[in-house]
Amino acid sequence: MAKNLGVYRCSDCGYMLEVVEMGKAQLKCSGSSYALTCSKADAQVVCCGKAMELLEPNTVEASTEKHLPVAEFAETGEVVVKVGSAAHPMTPEHYIQWVAVVAGNRVQRVHFEAGQAAEAAFCACKETEVDVYAYCNLHGLWKATVKK
Incomplete structure (x- = not known):
């Protein structure tokens, strides 16, 4: 859990x-x-x-911009994460600062800078459910739970 x-x-x-x-x-x-x-x-x-x-993470998308992390389990055992069903802006004024995956008792995080794609792959090992967090510099913390 x-x-x-x-x-x-x-x-x-x-x-x-x-x-x-x-x-x-x-x-x-x-x-x-x-x-x-x-x-x-x-x-x-x-x-x-x-x-x-x-910070209390948002879990429901209510704006036209997409902030909820979208993730899927790959056959390699990794969890591949993108932010939003459409690519989130990554400008100096508005960007995803980091994405984190909580898998079992491990927290893994990747930091981004403006201009980078807000995408990353994380080791999920044998977990079948992970929580994925994304932090937008303007719109705060977002969370999604992904099951295998």
């Missing part, structure tokens, strides 16, 4: 990071049974002096 990517992004500078293990939120309580105060103790990731945003 694949794990979800925990990707945080700073809205000011664009810095991104992936959390290796998301952990579980904990309740932190103080006081007595009559005046007990509890709050959710969750880790905060901070950049540029404010909390970074945990």
